[in-house]
Amino acid sequence: MSYDVLRDELKKGVIRNLYLFYGEEEYLKEYCLKHIEESVVNENTRTLNKIVLEGKTDPEKIIDNCETMPVFSDKKIVIVKNSGLFMSKGKSEGKAEKKGKQQDELTLFLQNMPDYTYLIFYEEEIDKRIKLVNVINKHGLVVEFSYRKPSELAKWVIKVFKASKKEISAAAASMLVENCEAGMNSLLNEINKIISFMGDERKVTEEIIDKVCSKSVKGRIFDLTDAIAEKNSAKALELLNDLIVLKEPVPKILFMITRQLRQILEMKLLVNEGLSEKEAASKMNILPFVAGKLYKQAQRFTVDVLKDAINQSLEMDIAIKNGKLDGRIAAELFIAGFCR
Secondary structure: OEHHHHHHHHHOOOOOOEEEEEOOOHHHHHHHHHHHHHHHOOHHHHHHHEEEEEOOOOHHHHHHHHHOOOOOOOOEEEEEEOOOOOOOOOOOHHHHHHHHHHHHHHHHHHOOOOOOEEEEEEOOOOOOOOHHHHHHHHHOEEEEOOOOOHHHHHHHHHHHHHHOOOEEOHHHHHHHHHHOOOOHHHHHHHHHHHHHHHOOOOEEOHHHHHHHOOOOHHHHHHHHHHHHHOOOHHHHHHHHHHHHHOOOOHHHHHHHHHHHHHHHHHHHHHHHOOOOHHHHHHHHOOOHHHHHHHHHHHOOOOHHHHHHHHHHHHHHHHHHHOOOOOHHHHHHHHHHHHOO
C-alpha cells in the first residue's frame, strides 16, 4: 500500500494493531509513527508503554515485549526499527535456516497478537516475497514510503512557509524542490535555513533561494548545461570540478548530463511542433520551473546539435567503462568539444 492509504485512514481515526513501514522517505515515516504513537499511548504513561527495539532483534524479544501487559493503560506500542527480519534468508545454509525459523516464529505470533499491543516494524527495505510480509499485509498494513512527486513537494513547501508566516510563489517553490536533494528532511533543512536568513522579511524569492540553499547534484547539472549552452567552457569545467570534489562519479555526471540533454531535446521537438511552454510541461509531466529552464536551454541548441551531443556522451561513457579513457579527461573533452 502507498502512504496515501495510511494517511486517509489516520485522518478518519483508524489505527491498526500491526504495521510494516518501509521506503526512503524518512520524514513521512517518522510523521506517521509519531501520529500513531500519540493516538495509542497516553502522554502520562508513554514512558511505561512505549518500547523501541533497534537493530537486529530476535523474534523472542519482540514477542516478549508484545505479550507483556501495559502499565496503567489498556494499550501499549512496540516499535521495531531495522530488524533485518524482512530480507531474504541469505546464501549460507546455516544462516538461511536460522532466519527462516525466526521468520516462521514471528509469522505465527502475528496471527494471534494481543489486542492491547500495537506493533510497528520500521525498515529501510524489505523483500516483498517472504511470508512474513504477506502475513502483515493480511492482518495489518504494509506501507511503502517512496519519495513524493515534485508537484506534491512544491505544494508542501508553500504550506510550510505559510505556517512560518512567509510567502513563496509556486515557481519559487518548484525551484527549491528541484535544487534540493531528494527527501522531505533535506527540503525542510533548506526551508529552515531560508527562514533564519530572512528574519522579518516575508516574501521568499528565487534570489534568496539561490543565495542561501545548497544545490543538489541535479541543480548543479542544470547550471553545467547552461554553461555548455552559453559555450562558457571555463564555467562548465569549474562546475564539473565542483561535482568531482563532491565525490560524484564521472559516469553518473555524464549520465545526468545526457538525461538533461534528452529533456532539452524533447522540449525542443515539442516546441517545434507548435506546443507552448505550458503545454510542453504538461506533456512531459514536469514542474513549471523545470519547463522554463528547459525551454530557455532549448532555444540555444539545434536538434542536430542536441542529438550529436547525446551520442557523444554515450560514446564517452562506453569508452570510460571499457577503460579506454580516464573518466575526468573524457568529461573535460566532451565539455570542451561541445563549447567550441
